[in-house]
Amino acid sequence: MSSKYNNVLEMVGNTPVLKINNIDTGKCNLYVKMESLNPFGSIKDRVGLKMIEDAETQGLIKEGSTIIESTAGNTGLGLALAAKLKGYNLILVIPDKMSEEKIMHLEAMGVEIIMTRSDVENGHPEHYQSIAEKLLESTPNSFFANQFENQSNPKVHFETTGPEIWSQMEGEIDAFVAGVGTGGTISGVGEFLKSKNPDIKIVIADPVGSVIADAVNNGEFKYDGGSWYVEGIGEDYIPGNLNLDIIDEGIYVSDKEAFHMIDLLLQKEGILAGSSCGTLVDAAVKWCKAQTEPKTVVTLVCDTGNKYLSKAFNKDWIKKNIN
Numbered sequence: 001m002s003s004k005y006n007n008v009l010e011m012v013g014n015t016p017v018l019k020i021n022n023i024d025t026g027k028c029n030l031y032v033k034m035e036s037l038n039p040f041g042s043i044k045d046r047v048g049l050k051m052i053e054d055a056e057t058q059g060l061i062k063e064g065s066t067i068i069e070s071t072a073g074n075t076g077l078g079l080a081l082a083a084k085l086k087g088y089n090l091i092l093v094i095p096d097k098m099s100e101e102k103i104m105h106l107e108a109m110g111v112e113i114i115m116t117r118s119d120v121e122n123g124h125p126e127h128y129q130s131i132a133e134k135l136l137e138s139t140p141n142s143f144f145a146n147q148f149e150n151q152s153n154p155k156v157h158f159e160t161t162g163p164e165i166w167s168q169m170e171g172e173i174d175a176f177v178a179g180v181g182t183g184g185t186i187s188g189v190g191e192f193l194k195s196k197n198p199d200i201k202i203v204i205a206d207p208v209g210s211v212i213a214d215a216v217n218n219g220e221f222k223y224d225g226g227s228w229y230v231e232g233i234g235e236d237y238i239p240g241n242l243n244l245d246i247i248d249e250g251i252y253v254s255d256k257e258a259f260h261m262i263d264l265l266l267q268k269e270g271i272l273a274g275s276s277c278g279t280l281v282d283a284a285v286k287w288c289k290a291q292t293e294p295k296t297v298v299t300l301v302c303d304t305g306n307k308y309l310s311k312a313f314n315k316d317w318i319k320k321n322i323n
């Protein structure tokens, strides 16, 4: 890959893979793919760009169109990057638990933001997805990106993230661990890796309180109103873009374990990772330690910790909220 670019959009993807050296991973080798190095700092830069490119190709947006999306912030930033450079309007509906840094970055992009409640279930009229759908009806010439159902989301991971991992690892990979927000990452990467080698295990890292790991491990789930502070992953339902058929196992990770792990990543590995990465790496380490034979495992640094300096890396916030 060249390191001289003509446009920032060319810099989306092709992120490096890094070995974890100083955290105990039992008999296994653990690698993280540094999605934090995308231009706007997350794996969702890939998805924002791809959803806009595909909508253009399919004639769903044209000059003057308004793109609407419900997002934890990172998809909004990915969309903002591509929409800005391509000249589309963008309105984002964002749950109010998301970090100030992400909101400030979006505001700096000149994006219209509608804040909504984080404490309501999917299907509730004030849920961020319901509000986005209503907005769509009242906005002329609008397009709902809808990352939870839009096929461009898993597709970009099937076409780019998965093949990058396979080639960077030279086919030497026994398990891939990721969280589920929309399910796009784990489904796209998982389907690609299993197409190369069906023995590769696809493992979900899930915040305690989310229903996804239960759905994988028990085949059924019941949302009991639980909540978690890690951002971008964990759900109270099964999103349309999650392909449960290719998932082998779900691992539960508490907020305490996740926030401890991102601190460890910073102190021991020099990796400034976002909160969901704490969940992913903690789950990957648990999977590694359960192995009796040496295995090679890959997970993700989904976004940069720069987005969470006021929370995850703020001792007062941690003391007040994580126990």
Ligand code: PMP
Binding pocket: 042, 044, 072, 074, 075, 179, 180, 181, 182, 183, 184, 185, 186, 231, 232, 233, 274, 276, 277, 302, 303
């Ligand atoms: N980590 C972070 C920080 C995210 O913003 C997201 C997306 N919401 C994810 C992980 C989960 O990715 P996906 O939507 O592909 O399941």
